[in-house]
Amino acid sequence: MMGAIQTGSDFLFAAAIQAPQLRPEAASSIAEGVDHLYFALTFITLFFTFIIFSTILVFMVKYRRRAENERPPDTGEHLGLELTWTIIPTLICVGLFLWASSLYFENSRPPSASTEIFVIGKQWMWHIQHPEGVREINELHVPVGVPVKLTMTSEDVIHDFYIPAFRVKKDVIPGRYSSLWFQATKIGTYHLFCAQYCGADHAEMLGWVYVMSPADYAAWLAGGVPSQTMQQSGELIFNKLGCASCHLSDGTGRGPSLLGIYSKEEELKNGDKRLVDEAFIRQAIVNPNSVVLPKYPAIMPTFQGQINEEQVLQLVAYVKSLASEERKTDGK
Amino acid sequence: MSTATIDVPEVPTGSRVNYLNAQYGVKSWLFTTDHKRIALLYLVSITLMFFIGGFFAVLMRLHLIEPQGALVQPETYNKLFTMHGVIMVFFFLVPSIPATLGNFLVPLMIGARDLAFPRLNLISWYIYVVGACFTLYAVISGGVDTGWTFYTPYSSSFSHTSVIPTAVGVFITGFSSILTGLNFVVTIHKMRAPGMTWFRLPLFIWAIYATSIIFILGTPVIAITLFLLALERLLHIGIFDPAIGGDPILFQHLFWFYSHPAVYIMILPGMGVMSELVTCFSRKRIFGYSFVAFSSLSIAIISFLVWGHHMFVTGQSIYAGLIFSVLSFLVAIPSAVKVFNWTATLYKGSISYDAPMLYALGFIGLFTMGGLTGLFLASLATDVHLNGTYFIVAHFHYIMVGGAVMAYLGGIHFWWPKITGRLYPDGWARFAALVIFVGFNLTFFPQFMLGYLGMPRRYAVYPAEFQVFNVMSSAGASILGIGYLIPLIYLTWSMRYGPAAGPNPWGAKGLEWTTPSPPPTENFEEIPVVTEDAYDYAESTVNRG
Numbered sequence: 001m002m003g004a005i006q007t008g009s010d011f012l013f014a015a016a017i018q019a020p021q022l023r024p025e026a027a028s029s030i031a032e033g034v035d036h037l038y039f040a041l042t043f044i045t046l047f048f049t050f051i052i053f054s055t056i057l058v059f060m061v062k063y064r065r066r067a068e069n070e071r072p073p074d075t076g077e078h079l080g081l082e083l084t085w086t087i088i089p090t091l092i093c094v095g096l097f098l099w100a101s102s103l104y105f106e107n108s109r110p111p112s113a114s115t116e117i118f119v120i121g122k123q124w125m126w127h128i129q130h131p132e133g134v135r136e137i138n139e140l141h142v143p144v145g146v147p148v149k150l151t152m153t154s155e156d157v158i159h160d161f162y163i164p165a166f167r168v169k170k171d172v173i174p175g176r177y178s179s180l181w182f183q184a185t186k187i188g189t190y191h192l193f194c195a196q197y198c199g200a201d202h203a204e205m206l207g208w209v210y211v212m213s214p215a216d217y218a219a220w221l222a223g224g225v226p227s228q229t230m231q232q233s234g235e236l237i238f239n240k241l242g243c244a245s246c247h248l249s250d251g252t253g254r255g256p257s258l259l260g261i262y263s264k265e266e267e268l269k270n271g272d273k274r275l276v277d278e279a280f281i282r283q284a285i286v287n288p289n290s291v292v293l294p295k296y297p298a299i300m301p302t303f304q305g306q307i308n309e310e311q312v313l314q315l316v317a318y319v320k321s322l323a324s325e326e327r328k329t330d331g332k
Numbered sequence: 333m334s335t336a337t338i339d340v341p342e343v344p345t346g347s348r349v350n351y352l353n354a355q356y357g358v359k360s361w362l363f364t365t366d367h368k369r370i371a372l373l374y375l376v377s378i379t380l381m382f383f384i385g386g387f388f389a390v391l392m393r394l395h396l397i398e399p400q401g402a403l404v405q406p407e408t409y410n411k412l413f414t415m416h417g418v419i420m421v422f423f424f425l426v427p428s429i430p431a432t433l434g435n436f437l438v439p440l441m442i443g444a445r446d447l448a449f450p451r452l453n454l455i456s457w458y459i460y461v462v463g464a465c466f467t468l469y470a471v472i473s474g475g476v477d478t479g480w481t482f483y484t485p486y487s488s489s490f491s492h493t494s495v496i497p498t499a500v501g502v503f504i505t506g507f508s509s510i511l512t513g514l515n516f517v518v519t520i521h522k523m524r525a526p527g528m529t530w531f532r533l534p535l536f537i538w539a540i541y542a543t544s545i546i547f548i549l550g551t552p553v554i555a556i557t558l559f560l561l562a563l564e565r566l567l568h569i570g571i572f573d574p575a576i577g578g579d580p581i582l583f584q585h586l587f588w589f590y591s592h593p594a595v596y597i598m599i600l601p602g603m604g605v606m607s608e609l610v611t612c613f614s615r616k617r618i619f620g621y622s623f624v625a626f627s628s629l630s631i632a633i634i635s636f637l638v639w640g641h642h643m644f645v646t647g648q649s650i651y652a653g654l655i656f657s658v659l660s661f662l663v664a665i666p667s668a669v670k671v672f673n674w675t676a677t678l679y680k681g682s683i684s685y686d687a688p689m690l691y692a693l694g695f696i697g698l699f700t701m702g703g704l705t706g707l708f709l710a711s712l713a714t715d716v717h718l719n720g721t722y723f724i725v726a727h728f729h730y731i732m733v734g735g736a737v738m739a740y741l742g743g744i745h746f747w748w749p750k751i752t753g754r755l756y757p758d759g760w761a762r763f764a765a766l767v768i769f770v771g772f773n774l775t776f777f778p779q780f781m782l783g784y785l786g787m788p789r790r791y792a793v794y795p796a797e798f799q800v801f802n803v804m805s806s807a808g809a810s811i812l813g814i815g816y817l818i819p820l821i822y823l824t825w826s827m828r829y830g831p832a833a834g835p836n837p838w839g840a841k842g843l844e845w846t847t848p849s850p851p852p853t854e855n856f857e858e859i860p861v862v863t864e865d866a867y868d869y870a871e872s873t874v875n876r877g
Contacts, residue, residue: 021797024785038714038784045704052675052700056693059678060685063614070682072615074870078676082620085672086665093661093707100711101654107713108650123490157486158580160645160720164786167717171646173581174485175574178647191795195720195788197479199486200407203791287577304575 027186027211028166030107035167037100044092107168110181114149117142118230118313121152121159121172124201126192127310131317133233134224138207140192142184143217149181151278155309160196163209169195175286177279184211234318237311241303255300256293262323269294281316350753350850365450366853371436372751373457378424378432379820381464384471385419386816388412393775393809399796409792410477411493415470417480422502423464425736426594429601430547431460431512433743434540436751438516440844440851441534443525443860448518456511463505470497479790481591484572484583488564495565499558506551509597513547516540525843527862531625534842534866535618538625539604542632546593546600549636554590557583581646588639596635598732599699600628602739603670606692609742610674611867612840613689614681618867620673627666634663644715653712660710667703671696686838687761691742694769698734702727705780723783726776734772741768741819746840748823749833753850756826760818768815774808841867 026032063072117140120127128136142148152161152172159172161180165188170180194205212220228236238244246255264276269292274280284291285307288300307315351368361369392412395403404412435453439446447453470476476498478487487495520541524533560571561583570576572583611618618624640648640656674696683689705727709715718724749755778801787798794802836845843860844851 021785022781034713034717037711038708038717041708041711041714044707045701048704049697049700052671053697055675056678056696059675059681060683060693063678063681063683065615065682065684070615071870072680072682074617075619075680076617077620081676082623082669082673086623086669089665089668093664096707096711097658097661100713101657104653104712104716105650107716157490158483162720162786162788164717169645169716169719173574173647175580176647191786193786193788197410197483197486197790199477199490200410202410203406203788203793206795 025165025186025188025190026167027184027188027190028163028168029183029185030103031165031167031185033103033107037103040099041096044096110149110179111147111183114147114181115143116149116151118317119150119152119161119172120155120309120313121161121194121198121205122155123157123199124194124205126161126194126205126207129230129310129313130221130224131230132221132224133227133229134221135227138192139210140207141210141212141217141220143214144184144187144211146214147181147183149179151177151179151313153177153282153309153313157198158196159194159198159205162193162195163190164193165190165209171196177282184209187211187213230314230317231321233311234314234316234321237307237315238318241307246300254297256296258319258322260323262320266293268292269298278316278320281319282312285312285315348848349852350848351853352753352850354853363454365446365454367435367439367447367450367453368751368851368853370453370457371432371434374427374431374435374460377457377461377464378427381419381423382816383820384468385416385424386813388416388419390809390813392416393806395792396794396802397806399794399799399802401793404792406792407477408475410479410790411475413790414476414479418467418476418498418502420732421480421594421598422505423460423467425598425732426509427460427505427512428598428736428740429605429743430516430540430543430597431457431508433536433605433740433747434516434543434601435512437536437747437844438519438540439523440750440847440855441537441842442520442523442528443843443856443862444519444523445854445856445859447515448523449515452511453515456508456515459511460505460508463501463503463508465501466497466504467501470494470501473497481587482558482561482583483587484561484564484580485574485578488561488583489568489573489575496562499562503555503558503562506555509547509551513544513551516544517548520544525860525862528843529862531622532862532865533625534604535607535621535624535628536601536604539600539607539628542628543597543600545632546597546635550590550593550597553586554594557586557590560586581643581648584643584646585639588642589636592639592642593632593635595728595731596631598736599739600631602695602699602736602743603628605739605743605746606670606674606695608840608842609688609692609746610677611869612746612838613686613692614678614683615839615869616677616679616681616867617865617869618673619676619679620669621866623669624673627669630666631663634659634666638663641710641715644712645719657710657712661707664703664706664710667699671700671703685762687756687758687765688742688746688838690762690765691738691745694765695735695738695742698730698738698769698772702730702735705730717786718783720788721783722779722787722789725789726779726783729776729779734776738768741765744823745819746838747844748826749837750844750847750849750851752827752830753833753848754826754830755833755837756822756830760822764815764818764822767811767818771808771811771813771815775805775812776808778802778804778808841869 118129126138128140154172154174161172162169166182168180168182170178188211190209192207192209246253247258249257249259251257261276265273266276267273286304289298292298351366395401395409473494476493476495478491478495563569564572568576570578572578572580607618638660640652641660644653708718745761782798782801833849835848
């Protein structure tokens with residue numbers, strides 16, 4: 001008796017392993033919400049498919065042709081029915097739209113206190129850099145329960161950063177920054193895929209996301225390859241390229257002072273008002289003449305092709321740091 | 333058999349002069365301006381393209397039986413899915429129903445002797461063939477690996493394959509679509525028989541009319557987009573490549589501005605065929621004629637305003653996303669209205685299960701599934717997860733293969749006796765419909781599951797946990813492949829050995845059934861005068877002749 005139960009449960013266990021999984025793991029703060037909408041949509045799909053199929057089946061049997069010269073009556077038109085099956089689907093669609101859009105709205109806005117990590121897509125690998133300077137390839141370590149914001153760009157073609165277990169996806173586009181945020185809720189290891197076709201080894205451009213407890217994450221960061229922080233690397237590049245010879249900190253140079261410039265709104269020479277964010281700083285480095293400030297000549301050369309996207313990100317990190325550390329670099 | 337009201341002498345096919353035996357020889361086909369012969373030229377060419385594209389699909393599904401890839405290198409796999417997409421979309425689905433059944437039926441259904449511009453019609457076919465040759469050259473010269481979507485900057489600056497010949501082929505073929513659409517619009521406006529008012533037109537004509545409008549307004553956009561792509565690739569002028577100041581996302585806007593309406597180019601004519609089949613095989617007037625007719629037009633118009641739903645994850649603004657999302661929900665409603673009206677048409681009908689009707693019922697089922705799964709993708713929050721996965725692949729195959737190809741085959745089976753004057757073996761045809769329905773669902777239903785689990789599309793290799801659904805899908809594909817070969821065999825056989833079909837084997841309404849089968853070159857000895865509405869099955873005796 002016991003043996004039979006044992007065998008039975010073994011069998012069930014074996015079947016559970018082999019049966020294909022039907023639902024991806026839900027390991028982020030937004031995953032459950034997305035899944036609820038998904039289940040509602042699945043229910044609506046099944047419901048209407050069932051209604052249409054069963055109606056057709058009933059009609060097929062009930063009104064099958066019984067005699068070759070049969071002439072059915074003309075059932076005419078019915079405005080009431082037409083309006084009913086126009087209005088009901090419209091109401092359902094409006095409801096779905098409101099639900100899906102408000103959820104998307106919430107899911108798209110990162111909480112302000114996010115940890116920032118930088119991602120560069122490149123045929124066919126993911127370069128990841130933490131502000132603390134730790135770099136990884138095709139692996140992303142994040143702490144559980146903390147909002148993480150990714151700032152992403154591509155060195156070549158369009159890629160797409162996709163973590164199914166988090167229900168997040170965003171194109172990674174050359175020449176601009178895109179961003180993505182998530183808050184992992186479950187410690188574990190999850191797939192990271194490139195979801196935009198990018199050439200020969202597109203299917204190999206994948207990696208793993210490691211969600212760790214905050215303590216493990218801190219230990220992992222500390223145990224990483226000893227290197228400079230992104231900001232320090234950025235400062236080195238800044239000095240090596242001679243940026244400081246024009247961008248004097250007292251504002252008397254041929255270029256504007258960069259102290260405290262990050263997250264300010266600046267009026268450009270052409271009258272546009274722009275917020276100085278990561279994308280703005282990147283643009284000022286690779287295409288400087290498109291964002292000239294008033295009172296300054298358009299003489300800065302482009303650095304496109306001289307530094308790669310990773311170095312641009314480090315420069316951006318350095319310029320951002322100048323906002324908060326005004327005093328430290330003062331009088332240099 | 334009831335008495336024939338149509339006065340056709342009982343002369344065996346072959347001894348009566350018709351469009352097929354009026355002239356013989358290769359020249360008589362290559363220089364014909366008869367819309368019926370041109371329809372057959374298209375039929376042969378697109379069938380060839382369908383089986384080439386299908387062959388690539390079979391190789392892909394075989395390859396994906398194993399997670400590490402069972403058959404080819406990733407580079408080759410990328411070329412297979414690209415060429416499958418390019419050939420099926422531009423050289424089969426877009427011309428399928430309009431260029432074959434549309435060409436054959438538009439003049440016959442409205443009571444005209446030919447299209448408005450018969451020579452333009454022939455040129456359209458030659459343009460199609462020249463375009464197809466360029467694309468086939470691209471296949472032979474090593475293939476192309478950009479995906480049928482040609483996304484920049486991969487296609488403009490990184491791919492080392494035959495992008496330009498392929499783009500030139502698609503560019504050229506576009507003119508065939510534009511000219512065909514123009515021809516249909518003019519014909520439908522100017523050449524209707526006396527008494528054939530707009531609201532007496534068969535719904536197939538309304539659908540072809542709506543399709544023609546998209547042909548004329550949409551195709552020039554894809555033409556200019558591919559032209560710019562070729563310029564960028566050759567001369568590096570900096571339109572799409574960000575490294576030289578271009579915008580890669582601009583390409584996607586331009587591409588989908590055509591390619592989303594193109595989805596409706598593929599499905600609208602199928603919807604038109606459906607209205608003909610459902611009425612004939614239930615002997616009923618269509619339920620809600622004007623609702624079905626105007627839903628075609630509203631689909632054609634709204635289809636131009638939804639392209640941004642392909643780009644929800646490109647980082648387009650949240651507000652743009654909201655607008656495209658609401659419009660995408662909106663375009664679903666006229667499609668739902670059509671499905672409900674077809675179903676209501678069956679009510680109290682006299683339903684028979686001839687082969688064309690089985691394809692029609694298969695269409696309703698698969699199109700319903702395809703349409704409803706579109707709601708997952710119009711919903712912003714779920715689209716983020718499903719975009720770029722196998723869910724998308726499953727969804728659009730339910731529309732384009734489950735919908736458009738089912739309708740196309742249903743239409744071919746319905747009008748085959750009119751086109752060839754011969755009957756095909758009905759048992760085989762019903763069997764093929766069943767095999768295709770089963771094979772199709774087994775191929776594509778598992779792909780919905782794969783997509784939700786997160787398997788991205790266009791993967792030559794994949795993590796092992798996705799294997800079960802992939803094997804199911806591949807098994808389905810082999811059944812589906814056989815399902816498509818069966819009609820090819822018995823239809824070809826019937827052209828020579830099939831029993832002669834009378835003028836109206838289904839007892840169908842519509843002017844095309846008042847002509848002998850096959851029709852004479854001039855279609856009607858005398859231009860008919862129309863006195864009744866379309867699908868007037870209840871009013872007069874039903875005749876099978």
